[in-house]
Amino acid sequence: MELSDKQIKVRLCDQYLQIVSKSMSPNISLEELCRVSKISHDRAKKIVPPNFVETFFFLKIYISKVDKEVLNDLKIELMDDDVSTVYDKILEGITIRFEAFFKHKRALQILSYGIDQRIEIFFKLLRENVYFMSNLLDIVENESENFLLNKIKSIALNFVFIKALEKFLKDESTEIDTTIRLVDKYLTEIEDLGFMLGIIKKQS
Numbered sequence: 001m002e003l004s005d006k007q008i009k010v011r012l013c014d015q016y017l018q019i020v021s022k023s024m025s026p027n028i029s030l031e032e033l034c035r036v037s038k039i040s041h042d043r044a045k046k047i048v049p050p051n052f053v054e055t056f057f058f059l060k061i062y063i064s065k066v067d068k069e070v071l072n073d074l075k076i077e078l079m080d081d082d083v084s085t086v087y088d089k090i091l092e093g094i095t096i097r098f099e100a101f102f103k104h105k106r107a108l109q110i111l112s113y114g115i116d117q118r119i120e121i122f123f124k125l126l127r128e129n130v131y132f133m134s135n136l137l138d139i140v141e142n143e144s145e146n147f148l149l150n151k152i153k154s155i156a157l158n159f160v161f162i163k164a165l166e167k168f169l170k171d172e173s174t175e176i177d178t179t180i181r182l183v184d185k186y187l188t189e190i191e192d193l194g195f196m197l198g199i200i201k202k203q204s
Contacts, residue, residue, distance in 0.1 A: 003039075005047050010065060011037050012044065013058040020107040026053050059111060060128070066100045067132045075139050089140035091187060094161060095180050097132070098168065102176050105168070112169050133157040160186040 003011070015037040019028050030048060034041040049057055074093045081089070101108060133154040163186050168179045 008039055008043065008047055009058075009061050012039060012048065013061045013065070016058045017062060017104045017107040020110050021104065024110060026111055028053070056111070059108075062104070063128050066097070067128065067135075070097045070100055071132070071135050071139065074136070078139060086140055087187065087191075090136065090157065091180075091184055093136045093140065094157075094164075094183050097161075098164070098176060098179050098183070101168070109169050129158040129161055130154045133161070156190055160190060 012033055016028065016033055019033065019036065020026055030044060030050075030052070031041055033039075034044050049055055052058060070093070074089075074096055077092070078084070078089055084092070130151075134150055136157070137150060137153055160183060164179055164183045167182055171178055
């Protein structure tokens with residue numbers, strides 16, 4: 001059965017990240033990527049932009065795919081959870097997201113090498129991060145919020161994620177514990193600073 005454009009993008013994306021991890025370089029030709037992925041080069045040229053490395057084309061696809069999976073998994077996990085606090089649920093959601101990113105940590109480190117690239121990636125991730133955090137809040141809070149308040153809280157959580165992501169990309173550890181401790185620390189700091197006072201609480 002012929003693959004859809006979306007399926008081709010996902011397959012190329014998966015192979016791209018694997019090649020980046022092994023080659024330690026983002027400079028991969030579309031021809032090579034198609035050969036490894038067993039995708040028609042002519043078909044791929046109609047889907048993938050010529051400058052896919054500079055536009056972080058596959059990175060955006062990867063993040064979108066991960067976020068949908070993480071949010072779906074979290075929704076199932078928390079469906080019957082009446083014990084955990086909102087704080088605990090938010091921490092769990094961000095933890096699951098970092099655990100997903102951890103699988104391709106080396107590729108993400110290579111793609112974010114150099115301060116200019118890192119800043120560019122962070123800005124490109126900002127929209128996806130706010131979208132993720134907004135949906136995360138919808139899952140963990142189970143209450144209707146006005147749009148403006150939800151946006152403010154999403155931006156605050158995005159600040160926590162970006163701050164932890166920068167450390168995550170620099171950390172050469174083979175464990176994710178350090179990153180999760182930092183997320184917990186940054187969430188607490190934001191609460192203590194009053195940015196999210198009364199919004200995220202460790203105690204019921």
